[in-house]
Structure formats: C-alpha cells, structure tokens
Amino acid sequence: MPDKETDVEALIEARWSAVMARDHLADGRFVYAVRTTGIFCRPGCPSRRPARRNVCFFETAQAALAAGFRSCLRCRPLDALENPVDDSVARACRLIEASEAPPSLDELAAAVGLSPGYLHRRFKAGMGMTPKAYGAALKIRRLASALSSGVKVSDAIYAAGYAASSRAYEAAAGGLGMAPSVYRRGGEGESIRYAVAACSLGWLAVAATGRGVVAIELSDDADALREALGRRFPKARLVEASTALARWLDAVVAHIEAPGALLDLPLDVRGTAFQLRVWRELQAIPAGTTISYATLARRLGRPKAVRAVAGACAANPLAVVIPCHRVVAADGKLRGYRWGLTRKARLLAREAGEDETDEEEDDLVQILRLPAPPRP
Secondary structure (H helix, E strand, C coil): CCCHHHHHHHHCCCHHHHHHHHHHHHHCCCCEEEEEEEEECCCCCCCCCCCCCHEEEEEHHHHHHHHHECCCCCHHHHHHHCCCCCHHHHHHHHHHCCCCCCCCCCHHHHHHHCCCHHHHHHHHHHHCCCCHHHHHHHHHHHHEEEEEHCCCCCHHHCCCCCHHHHHHHHHHHCCCCCEEEEHHHHCCCCEEEEEEECCEEEEEEEEEECEEEEEEECCCHHHHHHHHHHHHCCEEEEEEECCHHHHHHHHHHHHHCCCCCCCCCCCCCCCCCCHHHHHHCCCCCCCCEEEEEHHHHHHCCCCCCCCHHHHHCCCEECHHHHHHHCCEEECCCCCCCCCHHEEEEEHHHHHHHCCHHHHHHHHHHHCCCCCCCCCC
C-alpha cells in the first residue's frame, strides 16, 4: 500500500503531465503558478511551458490568488470557477490520478460516497467520458511523458501502469499514433508520405503514414506546406509521393470543389482524448449547416468548455475532412479558422449551394496570389 507521500508525488506528477500536454480536460480541477512570473494558469494554457522547478500547484484559483499570484490574461483561470465538474467527480479524478492502477468503479463510488451507477452518470456528464476512459487516457499520458524523458520503453510501459507490453502497444496505436519505441524517438524512423496539388483554395497537401491520412493542410504557397509538414514531423522521414497518394489527393480536391463528393479515407488521427471527441463530433455536422462553439460544447456534455472546444478546433490536423469550418461564433460570424477566414467563407458558401460571383473570384485570386482563371 503506497504511503501518503507517494500518493502526493503521484498526484503532482499527474498534474505536471497535464500541464505539459496542455490538457483541457484538467481545466477547472487545479491551477498551476509560476514563481518567476507571479502568474497562475489553467493546465490547458497555450502559453510557453515553464520550467518545472518554478511551478507550484493549487487546488483552486482562489488559493492561488490568496498566495499572491495573478490570473493569466491568456487562459483566464478565474473563469474555471464556472467549471461544471462537481466535488464528487473532482475527488474521483484525483483518486484515479494518484493510483498506479485505475480503481474500479465500485472502489471510486465507495471513496466518494455515491452509488456506482450514479457516480458513473455524474462523471460522464462532468468530464465527457467514463471513469474507465479517463483512467486509460491518463495511462497514455504517463506513457508519453515517460517516453519523452528518454527512459527505456519497457520501463516507461510499466511506469505508466500497464501490466503487459502488449496492452501498451495496443493502446499506443490509438493514443500516441505510433509504437512506443517510435514515439520515444520523436517519430524518428517513421516514414510519412505526402503529396501537394493546386486547388481553387490555393495549394493542398495530404500526408499519410502506413495507417492512413495524418495531415491535410491548405496554404497559398506550396513550399510553405512542405515546411509546415517538416515542423509537425521534425524527426520523421518525409517522402514526396504524388503517385502513391494520387487517389487520396484527388478525393480531397474533389470534395473541396464539390462538397457533396464522398470522402472515404483511412485516417491516422492523433490527439488528446478530448480533441478526438471534438473531432468526431465535427464529422457528424452535415454539409451545408453550421453550429456554434457553445452548441458543440453542449453536444459533448461540457457546456462550459467553449474555449477548450475552440482550442480543439484550432488543433484540427485534417482540413475539410474534419470540418471545423462548420463551427462559427454565437452571433454567426466567422472566426478562428487556422487556414484563413476567406477559405472558411468559400467552403461554407459552396456547401450552402451559393453562387460565387466574378468579383468574389477576383478577390480570392488576389488573396491567394494565384493566376486568375480564364474568362469564358
């Protein structure tokens, strides 16, 4: 039985892993403060990560304020007071985080004083996933953290709480997007094929591993697309393979030009548990319709997680295929599209069946710096 000191160390390690992963699922359950700046933040804050030696943790934003720290102006941790996660669910989360092996639902329920079925429903409503799924996501995060620190793969697997290496490799395929040994090397040795083509929205790049499409990018410059892929996969071997990816590339271009075209592509999507839930929900939005970030958050069972939902949309690795362009502000205005609002407007107009005037075409051509199409 681990002693209290070990439990505290495990809890701190889990919280530091959440900060390193910018995990929005942890927002509202604790805050971290940076001694050198005097500022405290949410775990999912997009700011530059601090040195661990300068970080301390607080259960609440009020506690950080009482200790003399100031609220971050980027992530606004005081807004976490609106977090819908109740005390019982928060305590269950802390128990899962501090345990080497995830507690059973019965054990969690007994610890927080609720029936198993009631805790299960409250946990899913507050966290957007079941206690079992939350524990699995934590194990993947611990595995990623251990592998990133450079320890042996076998040591990282057992430190993360996996009883067998086969279980870790099975989980890593979906959670890390690659085998643990490849992840430890920062993707080194993994081969990623890519192809670039022109379309009416500028230049398009499709990149894929042996498992499926891992990135779809849009730009007004072909070289910029290649540079972007290099930054995303710094240690992987990038191979331009236009012929091998021709069918997938043509399918994406056809979908851009005529949104009704069927997209049947194998995907190799990599992200946090929360990001994956957001991206799956985005794929359920029909073409020709839009929803707000707030509506999307409600559909996920996290009505207060609007900023986290927006962050997951911004991190979308697959333009068009994961249609984050169909999410708009509450007032209907177009905001926050990583590939440019002009492209977002064009995609939505096409999906709605709206005609594009010659004047609009000229404006877009100028923005994308492409040669104007010939007039009939």
